Amino acid sequence: MGTTLIVGASQAGVQIAATMRELGDTDPIILVGEEPHRPYQRPPLSKKWLKSELVPGDVILRTREWFDGQGIGLISADRVVTIHRNEDGSGEASTQGGRRLHFDRLALATGSSVRRLTIPGTDFHGVHYLRDADDALSLEAALHDPANRRVVVIGGGFIGLEIAAVARSMDKEVTVLEAAPRLVGRVVSEETSAFYLAAHQRRGAKVVLGASLKRIIGGVADAAGRRSHVVAVELADGTAVPADLVVIGIGVIARTELAVQLGLAVDGGIVVDEHALASDGRTVAAGDCTVMPNPYALGIPGPTRIESVNNALEQAKIAAASLLGERPTYRSVPWFWSDQADLKLQIAGLSTGYDQVVVRGRPDDERFAVLYYRDGALIAADCVNQPAEFLAIRNALGKGHTITPEAAADTDIPLKQSITEPLLATAEAP
Ligand SMILES: Cc1cc2nc3c(=O)[nH]c(=O)nc-3n(C[C@H](O)[C@H](O)[C@H](O)COP(=O)(O)OP(=O)(O)OC[C@H]3O[C@@H](n4cnc5c(N)ncnc54)[C@H](O)[C@@H]3O)c2cc1C
Incomplete structure (x- = not known):
């Protein structure tokens, strides 16, 4: 099959490489990342890292030995600046550092960059x-x-x-x-x-x-x-x-410059389908840099962009399989977490377009859940310090099941016992 080039060596890029190996691919894989560090997880950076409770070893995604053992060539501190593509899908990427990298298959996992504030004074120290x-x-x-x-x-x-x-x-x-x-x-x-x-x-x-x-x-x-x-x-x-x-901290922007250069469809992110294939039908893309028709958007028109570790990992697995000629379909229930002080928020599903919410428990106790409904069907939930409720809801969404608003509001009944009917016909179950 030849050499795979993966641009972007973070959650999605590393996962594409790992899944390709898990699926039995033994051909060369080159992973290029512009950061000077070993690929690492970003979520701890706004949490324990700032309190100096972690060391670099706690946040790296895979060890040097793992990359060597898997035969994955990791190039750090270099940026892919141009990509030339041949008719047959092979091509050559040039890096800022002067490398020329031949490839037969291409994956973009370029992530996102911070949105910059445009008022005067952002360049002051501090x-x-x-x-x-x-x-x-x-x-x-x-x-x-x-x-x-x-x-x-x-x-x-x-x-x-x-x-x-x-x-x-x-x-x-x-x-x-x-x-x-x-x-x-x-x-x-x-x-x-x-x-x-x-x-x-x-x-x-x-x-x-x-x-x-x-x-x-x-x-x-x-x-x-x-x-x-x-x-x-x-x-x-x-x-x-x-x-x-x-x-x-005013949000991020998908990094699409290479996709634009390649003439791929871009709409607030690299447009991919449910197989993580870009508009040319052969480049794959995964993670923060993409937008896609998410099955959990339940009919909300337009592509969805999800900035989360779960999306980067799950979409990367699909992208890896697509590169190897399989056509699995993205079906993962979107989920996300945020740790603020002793408050663990876990969100399952996509709440876009909700028309009803049910608050389960008392927010004043700092342990509660907000369940989102559309046309009577459960579509998402925010769970604060409620990990068991979160898991129950995520599983229910994954199976296309629901919890009636009345049952959700009743804290005397364990949520797990209230998961019953499939989603209503109006909301197409993924
Ligand atoms: C501080 C912080 C906290 C977060 N907390 C959470 C959380 O609690 N829960 C959660 O689910 N998500 C969280 N996220 C979001 C999560 O980290 C991202 O969704 C995830 O990192 C996306 O992975 P990715 O691989 O798609 O992109 P990225 O992590 O952005 O990685 C893309 C990589 O590609 C590199 N790159 C781009 N272009 C090129 C090029 N041309 N050549 C070479 N390299 C290139 C970039 O330098 C970068 O290293 C957090 C993010 C941040 C920044």
């Missing part, structure tokens, strides 16, 4: 983003500097809130500035948003909703003209929120 290990090392050091007492987090999404929780646990004064009228509003219900607002406030964070930002204010540059340090974030109404440290 302004951080968090996407990769280098960002995490620099933010970890800044958080441990006692001079940085006041932390302003721009963006009340999962990563911003995780960082806010870490900063509060280190006794920093924390202010979260969120442009929308509620926290994590793009993903969760009003009930879950309200819970997180109260929970962060209880833990001592200030949260400003509907915050319109004007600029980041810095001090005076030194005599040599070196960048000065941030001192505040100014809102459109003139309020200045004092800051020694600013962390921006």
Whole structure:
């Protein structure tokens, strides 16, 4: 079959290589990643890593011995900049470092990069983003500097809130500035948003909703003209929120530059089908860089983009099999987690287009679930400190089963016992 080139050496890229080997492929595999580190997991970077509770060995995905043992050529600290494709699907990739890599099969697992804030002042010292290990090392050091007492987090999404929780646990004064009228509003219900607002406030964070930002204010540059340090974030109404440290977490953008170069369809991500095949029918793509018609979107039109480890891994398995000529279909129930202080949120399914929610349990106890329905059928749930409920719901969704809203609301009946009917005919079971 020849050489497989996988661009992007993170969750999806490494999993494509691993699955190809598991499926019996023995041909050469080259995995290229531009980061200078061994492939690692990103989720700990906004959680335990910032508290200095982990060492690099805790977050790496696979050891050097594993790559060697599997005969997978890992090239780090080099970026694929151009790809030339022949008629027969083979081609050659050129890297920034001057490598020319021949391939017979191609996988794109290029992930996403942070969305940049476009107000003045983002280049002052003390302004951080968090996407990769280098960002995490620099933010970890800044958080441990006692001079940085006041932390302003721009963006009340999962990563911003995780960082806010870490900063509060280190006794920093924390202010979260969120442009929308509620926290994590793009993903969760009003009930879950309200819970997180109260929970962060209880833990001592200030949260400003509907915050319109004007600029980041810095001090005076030194005599040599070196960048000065941030001192505040100014809102459109003139309020200045004092800051020694600013962390921006306003979402990510799929990295599609190579796909565009190859003429593949792109729509907010590389468009792939249920076999992880791109529009040319032979390149595969997986993970944060893709959009696809997710079966759990239950008829919501348009491709879905999912930024989660589970999606990267499950789609990568499909991509690997497709590269080997099999045609498995993506069927994994989407799921995600976020750890904020002692609150473990686990989300199963996709809530897009819900028309009813049921709150099971009491949010004030910090142990509850919000179940989402569309046309009477269960489509998703947010579970806070309820791992057993999460598993029950994820399994139910996987089997196309449901839980009636009435049963869901009754905490006297264990959720597992309430899983009964298949989804209604209007919501096509995957
Ligand atoms: C701080 C943080 C916390 C997170 N927490 C959670 C969580 O709690 N739960 C959860 O489910 N998900 C979480 N996520 C999201 C999760 O990490 C991503 O969904 C996952 O990493 C996606 O994997 P991926 O392989 O598709 O992309 P990425 O992890 O983005 O990897 C893509 C890789 O490709 C490389 N690359 C891109 N272009 C090129 C090129 N041209 N040449 C060479 N290399 C290239 C990039 O440098 C990168 O290393 C978190 C993400 C971050 C940043």
